[in-house]
Amino acid sequence: MRAHHVVMAVTDDMPIFEAAVPCQIFGVDRPHLADPWYRFSVVPVGSAQVRLSPGFSLAPVGQGWDPESTDTLVIPACENVHEDPPTELVDLVREAYERGIRILSICSGAFVLAAAGVLDGRRATTHWLHAEELSRRYPAVRVDPSVLYVEDADVITSAGTVAGIDACLHVVRIDHGSAVAAELARRLVTPPHRDGWQAQYHRPASPVVRDDWxxxxxxxxxxxxxxxxxxxxxxxxxxxxxxxxxxxxxxxxxxxxxxxxxxxxxxxxxxxxxxxxxxxxxxxxxxxxxxxxxxxxxxxxxxxxxxxxxxxxxxxxxxxxxxxx
CATH class of the missing domain: 1.10.10.60 (Homeodomain-like)
Structure with missing residues (x-):
């Protein structure tokens, strides 16, 4: 069997935690759980060396992104949700979607998918702090800020930070079954199955008031x-x-x-x-x-x-x- 190829695309100043989660889930070989496990690649987009916040950097390895061999594309969190994501990254996501590649975003990575048009007409989620901004900028997206992750066909979006672990384990569950996903969760000392419908426990925002009256x-x-x-x-x-x-x-x-x-x-x-x-x-x-x-x-x-x-x-x-x- 050919190992399922997971590719994570990263750009300058992406948060390190969201980038580290897919590395831990898919990038560590685990033949004791499933053989073959995943083939995992990190593809820097936009520069020869990518800085991750805070203070880490990634250098490219190999020949870069090969869409022909990619089965799943992972997009970690954005550097700044109030700015348009890098054009090269948006184009990469759009090409992956057109090729039928499964796409997973973590936290504010949903903004990249939305910019590429992947989420138009779909139900999706992101960190509850950014949900209103996602809805405002991309009204065609049916944003649900109350859940941990959403699977809509081959597009998966997750809420903030730790919910990315839940979404990645969900991918493992799809590919290798519940028993494998549960055992991996046990080794990671994390709940084996937090359903996507579980709440984010968000606190309603207290809007900033710029009206003296x-x-x-x-x-x-x-x-x-x-x-x-x-x-x-x-x-x-x-x-x-x-x-x-x-x-x-x-x-x-x-x-x-x-x-x-x-x-x-x-x-x-x-x-x-x-x-x-x-x-x-x-x-x-x-x-x-x-x-x-x-x-x-x-x-x-x-x-x-x-x-x-x-x-x-x-x-x-x-x-x-x-x-x-």
Missing amino acids: LAPLLEWAGEQLHMPLTTADLAAQANVSVRTVERRFAEALGMSPLRWLLQQRVRRAQQFLETSDRPVEWIADTCGFGGSAGLRAHFARIVGVSPTIYRRKFHERSDAVRVAI
Whole structure:
């Protein structure tokens, strides 16, 4: 049997962790698990030597990318999601897609796939911090920020950092079966199968406000989250019309007042769950959900898990290191 050939394309200043994950999964020969294992190549794109952040470099080995022998193309994270990815890398991804090569992106590598048109009309994910930017720049992509990874035909996208391990193990599971993937996970001391639908445990973003008129209103509303606030209450506080409040929120934050209020309530609930032992019912009332049922419904929809599961995973204890999200 010919070994499945996995090629990772890298460019200057890509984060080292996302580049290291495929090396560890596919680049270490493991004949005790499957023989043949993978053939693995790293192809620098755009320069003779590629710098990886922080302070590492890769020199090209061999003849570069050979699309004829490539079975899977891996694209690690981008250096900067707010800039267009390198043209050479986008062209490489587009050619791979046209040739029917399986493509896997890790974290913000989804931006490269989107720039190449690979994700048009597809469901995809990326790190939850970048999901809104991905949706804004590439509206044809159906971005799901709440999952660990997404497989859509031969295109796989994953969320941030550690979720790249889950996506790579998913590839191993496809190619070599669940038993092999589980044994590899055991050797890597990582969960054998975190399903792609599992939540990223993201915290709703707190938008940067560059509107001097709106900032005092947001500060006031943030102190009143325990109250059943409405858009009319915000308008009355600012002494303007409801339409004016809705327009200023849309212009400054890109969302409605009620959506902003809901996100702030969820953020406040996350803080209580992480740092206190208060009952869920008390948190629900204090954060303005009007009861535990409302908290559970909105929390699960936005964060991806129930308040109880979230507390179990992120509660701050004296004998444990706090997990930052």
